[in-house]
Amino acid sequence: MALLELEEVTKRYGQLLVTDRVSLRVDEGALVGMVGPNGAGKTTLFGIISGDARPEGGRVSFDGVTVNRLDPAARCRMGIGRTYQVPRPFGGMTVFENILMATQQGGRLRGRESRLAAASVLGRTGLEGLANRPAGTLGLLGRKRLEVARALATRPRLLLLDEVAGGLTDPEVAELMDVVRSIRSEGVAIVWIEHVVRALIDTVDRLVCLASGRLVADGAPAVVLSDPSVREVYLGTDVAADPGART
Amino acid sequence: MTTQERAPTPRTAASGTLHVRRAGASGTLVGAAGLVVLVVFAFMPVIVSEADTTLLVNFFVLLTMAVMWNLLAGYAGMVSIGQQAFVGLGGYGVLVLAMNGFDPVAAIPVAAVVAALIAVPVSVLLFRLGGGYFAIATWVVADTAQIVVSSITSLGGGTGHPVPGLSSMSPHTFAETTYWAALAVVSVSLGIAYGLLRSPLGLLMAAVRDDEVSARSAGARVMTTRRIVYVVAALGCGAAGAILAVSQLQVQPSSIFSVQWAAEMIFVSMIGGMGTLEGPILGTVLFFVLQQNLAQDGAWYLIIFGAVAVLVAIWTPRGLWGAIRQRTGIELFPVGYRLHGGARGLVTQAQLLDGGSAAGSNGPGSRAGAVWRRLRS
Numbered sequence: 001m002a003l004l005e006l007e008e009v010t011k012r013y014g015q016l017l018v019t020d021r022v023s024l025r026v027d028e029g030a031l032v033g034m035v036g037p038n039g040a041g042k043t044t045l046f047g048i049i050s051g052d053a054r055p056e057g058g059r060v061s062f063d064g065v066t067v068n069r070l071d072p073a074a075r076c077r078m079g080i081g082r083t084y085q086v087p088r089p090f091g092g093m094t095v096f097e098n099i100l101m102a103t104q105q106g107g108r109l110r111g112r113e114s115r116l117a118a119a120s121v122l123g124r125t126g127l128e129g130l131a132n133r134p135a136g137t138l139g140l141l142g143r144k145r146l147e148v149a150r151a152l153a154t155r156p157r158l159l160l161l162d163e164v165a166g167g168l169t170d171p172e173v174a175e176l177m178d179v180v181r182s183i184r185s186e187g188v189a190i191v192w193i194e195h196v197v198r199a200l201i202d203t204v205d206r207l208v209c210l211a212s213g214r215l216v217a218d219g220a221p222a223v224v225l226s227d228p229s230v231r232e233v234y235l236g237t238d239v240a241a242d243p244g245a246r247t
Numbered sequence: 248m249t250t251q252e253r254a255p256t257p258r259t260a261a262s263g264t265l266h267v268r269r270a271g272a273s274g275t276l277v278g279a280a281g282l283v284v285l286v287v288f289a290f291m292p293v294i295v296s297e298a299d300t301t302l303l304v305n306f307f308v309l310l311t312m313a314v315m316w317n318l319l320a321g322y323a324g325m326v327s328i329g330q331q332a333f334v335g336l337g338g339y340g341v342l343v344l345a346m347n348g349f350d351p352v353a354a355i356p357v358a359a360v361v362a363a364l365i366a367v368p369v370s371v372l373l374f375r376l377g378g379g380y381f382a383i384a385t386w387v388v389a390d391t392a393q394i395v396v397s398s399i400t401s402l403g404g405g406t407g408h409p410v411p412g413l414s415s416m417s418p419h420t421f422a423e424t425t426y427w428a429a430l431a432v433v434s435v436s437l438g439i440a441y442g443l444l445r446s447p448l449g450l451l452m453a454a455v456r457d458d459e460v461s462a463r464s465a466g467a468r469v470m471t472t473r474r475i476v477y478v479v480a481a482l483g484c485g486a487a488g489a490i491l492a493v494s495q496l497q498v499q500p501s502s503i504f505s506v507q508w509a510a511e512m513i514f515v516s517m518i519g520g521m522g523t524l525e526g527p528i529l530g531t532v533l534f535f536v537l538q539q540n541l542a543q544d545g546a547w548y549l550i551i552f553g554a555v556a557v558l559v560a561i562w563t564p565r566g567l568w569g570a571i572r573q574r575t576g577i578e579l580f581p582v583g584y585r586l587h588g589g590a591r592g593l594v595t596q597a598q599l600l601d602g603g604s605a606a607g608s609n610g611p612g613s614r615a616g617a618v619w620r621r622l623r624s
Contacts, residue, residue, distance in 0.1 A: 050464055076466040088461035090454045092522070096267075096586050101450040106466025110447065115267045119586070131586040154466050 001064060003028045003189050004080075004158055009048055009058035011041075011213075018044045019055065020213035026158065026191060031184050033200035033221065034193045036210035037233060042193045043085055045210065046160045049191075050082040051075045062158070076106040081156030085163045085193075087143035091136030095127055095146060098135050099153045106154025118153060125149040125179055141172050148176070152183060159183060161192040165199045173199050201225070209233060267586055277580060281437075288430055292423045300426045304494050306535050307429040308487045309511055311436045313519070313527035315483035316512040318440055321521030322449070323476040324456030326378075328509045329385030332369075332392045333481040335504035336362040337488030339396055342498045345412045352428055355489040359432075362485025363478050370477045374470060386506065393504035407499030410492055425494045432486045439479060440524060444582040452476060484508075514552065518559045520566025524580040529568050 004026040011019035018041045026032055036042050047053030048060060051072035060067050067075055076082075090098050100118040103109045109117050122128050125145050130138065135146060144164050151159055161180065165173045177199060184190055194200045200207065200221070207224040209217040211233040217224045224230055292300050312330065320326045340358025345351040369388055376384050397405045413421065443449055451472050454462040463469055492498045511534070519530025537555070541548035563570040572578060 052460065052464065072463040073466050073468050076464055082464050084461060084464075088458045090457035090462070092457050093450065093453050094583065094585075097450055097453070097584055100584060101447075101454045101462075101467070102465040104447040105451060105454075105462075105468075108466070114447075115584075119267065122586075128586075150461075150465055 001028075002026060003030075003063060004049065004191075005059075005061045006045075006049070007059040007061075009045075009055045009060060011044055011048060011053060011055045018213050019048060021058070022210075022213070022215050024208065024215065024218070026189055028157070029184075029187045029189055030206065031190045031204050032192065033204035033207045034191060034210065035195075035197060035200065035207065035230075036216075039212075040210040040233075041213040042210050043162055044213075046082060046162055046191075046193065049075075049158075050080055050160060052082075073105070076154050076156075077108060079155070079157035080160070081106065081151035081154045081158070082160040083147035083151045083162050083164055085166070087140075087147045089135035089138065089143055089146050089150075091134065093135055094132050095135050095138070095142075095149075096122060096131040098146060099127075099149050102150045102153035103155070106156075108155075117155070121149050121153045124182060125152065126175065140167055144168065144176065145179075148179060148183075156188060158189045158191070161190060161194075163193055163195060165194055177203060197225075267584060285430075285434055289427070292426050297419070297422045300422050301494070302535070302539075304425055304429040304490065306531060307433040308490050308494075309515065309534065310528065310531040311433045311483050311487040311490075312508060312512040313515045313531050314433075314436050314440050314524075315480040315487075316509075317516045317521055317524075317527045318443070318452075318476055318483075319480045320513075321516060321523070321526070322444065322456065323452045323473060325473060325477065326382045327385040327480070328382050328506070328513070329387070329389035330480065330484045330512060331504050331506060331508040332385070332389035333362040333366065333484035334488035334491065334508050335389070335392055335396065335500065336365055337485030338492035338498045338503040339402065339488075340485065341489045341492040342402060342408055342410055345410050346408075349412075351410050351412050351493050352424055355428055355432070355486060355493065358489040358492075359482050359486035362488070363482035366478045366481030367474070369481075370474050373477075374473060386509075389504060389506070389509075393500050396504070397500045403498075405500060407497055407502075409497040413493065413496055425490070428493065429490045432483075432490055436483045436486070437524075439483070441580055441582070443476075443479065444524065444580075448472065448475065449582055514556060516566075518555060518566055520563075520568030520570075520572075522565070523568050523572065524582065525572075525578075526566050526568040530566065533567070 002025040004024070006022055006024040008021045008023055009019055010017070010021055020041075022041075022045060034042055034045075044053055048055050051067070051070060051074070055068070062075065062078055062080060065078070067078070070078075090101065093101070096118060099121050100114060103114040103117040103121070107114065107117060122131055125148055127142070127145055127149055130142055133142075135143075138146060144167075148161065148164055151161075164180075165176055168176065180190065180192070181203065192200065192204065204221060206219065207217070207221040208215060209224055209227070209230045211229075216229045216233060217227045219227075288303075291303060295303075312334065316327070316330060319330070337358045340361045341351055341354045344354035344357060349357070373381060373384050373388065396402060402408055416424065443452075451462075451467055454465070455467055455469050455472050459469055488503060491503060515530030515534045516527050517530070518533060519528065520526030533555075534552075537552065538548065541551055559566060565573070
């Protein structure tokens with residue numbers, strides 16, 4: 001059974017159709033990359049899955065349950081964790097407190113267990129040295145890591161990563177990739193939006209491409225990247241030959 | 248297990264052990280110190296004059312309100328300028344119960360609970376609004392409550408009503424009883440605030456204040472969190488109003504529902520430092536010191552209050568306690584969390600828990616050895 005299933009999901013902002021009858025299945029433990037030009041509706045689709053955005057039509061189901069009417073907190077507690085493209089840390093709290101809050105709320109752990117889980121997430125995301133820093137004082141890499149850490153701390157079964165590698169240097173991207181691979185190795189399903197296409201194709205087992213709110217391709221990375229409709233979307237950019245290309 | 252809470256020797260960083268500790272002073276120490284302070288204050292009526300006990304009652308009342316307003320605005324980000332609604336309801340709660348034969352002092356907790364219960368439906372209406380609209384609406388609620396209460400003739404209408412059942416006490420007993428009741432209210436209020444902030448709700452409140460959207464996505468039930476804090480604040484303000492009704496021997500709508508309560512609780516929280524437990528205490532002390540020394544100078548006292556508020560807002564927006572904490576790192580109430588321990592220990596711990604998949608072993612964790620002392624930048 002699919003862990004996440006979108007059926008004919010539609011979302012408008014006024015006259016603008018940002019999500020146009022998108023259907024998507026994500027299986028337990030899958031690692032799916034999502035690409036598409038700016039304004040394709042990738043982040044909106046994440047919002048629809050996490051509950052931040054309400055679709056006008058279609059059905060979103062998670063673990064066999066229709067979640068259309070559930071708020072983000074309830075979905076998080078069911079096992080949907082997400083990061084934000086522009087990091088949204090709790091600036092007045094320390095890094096450790098940011099993570100601890102997530103293990104206690106989304107992760108539904110209490111007391112000693114919640115602290116252990118938070119410490120473990122700190123270690124896995126390479127944030128140990130920053131544990132007691134106020135999150136508001138972190139640099140970009142720290143903030144991106146914290147986004148992943150906090151989402152991971154909610155103990156998700158499905159993790160939505162929204163451009164966690166954007167704006168980072170190559171070694172930093174490599175470090176984040178290690179983190180993502182380790183999360184994946186535990187059976188957490190991941191949907192990963194990334195503009196750095198190279199970061200994706202080395203890691204994902206499936207790639208989907210969104211353009212103007214529609215799902216234009218879905219399949220193995222190499223197949224998707226050589227798909228004519230995907231090439232057209234990228235305005236003739238030879239994405240396969242120049243995987244680092246940005247739109 | 249190598250991880251322990253409040254470790255006996257937290258400075259053994261090299262031992263490869265991770266310690267999660269509460270920031271600042273140790274919990275036991277704070278508990279013991281609090282108990283000593285409480286005992287000293289409990290004996291005050293024996294030591295000081297009756298005029299001083301009355302002053303202390305007013306101090307406790309304002310401190311209770313300030314602690315509650317700080318929970319609302321400083322921690323949960325709900326700026327209310329209408330907490331006098333619950334001050335008034337608490338006062339009138341005592342009056343109604345006393346008129347029906349209840350002992351007024353025993354009615355204090357009951358009246359506070361009534362104020363808290365009224366806060367539940369009020370919160371449903373108010374929480375539909377955000378930011379400035381929320382603030383104005385709280386004031387509207389307070390004014391509405393005052394108008395409604397003033398129109399009840401059996402409660403004395405606009406002129407108010409004396410609280411029955413207090414005249415049987417001797418002046419001395421009355422002063423002592425009021426004092427101890429006020430001391431109990433402020434102690435319980437501080438205890439509740441401290442307990443809330445140390446509980447998961449403390450982190451939750453701060454997270455919701457810092458970023459509501461991402462808090463939700465991390466599983467925070469935002470409305471429930473806000474409602475709990477709002478109801479607790481109503482409970483505290485209701486108790487403060489109930490004490491006022493008893494200590495002033497009467498309730499009068501325009502004074503007990505006065506917006507001046509809101510102004511005072513905001514003033515002391517702001518100059519003391521919002522978002523810290525110590526701030527409102529420091530602010531309230533300062534308020535009373537200024538008031539005692541300047542009250543005879545008439546209008547000057549208000550001008551100086553205003554000047555102090557402006558100066559604090561300009562130079563230390565986090566209030567006086569915020570400035571003290573920044574300079575000295577002192578935290579009297581340990582509500583935050585601090586990690587202490589060796590980086591190697593942490594990675595080992597992570598690997599133990601995650602079946603060896605810790606990315607920290609080749610991440611920045613390995614270079615972080617030296618960083619693992621007390622990290623508090």
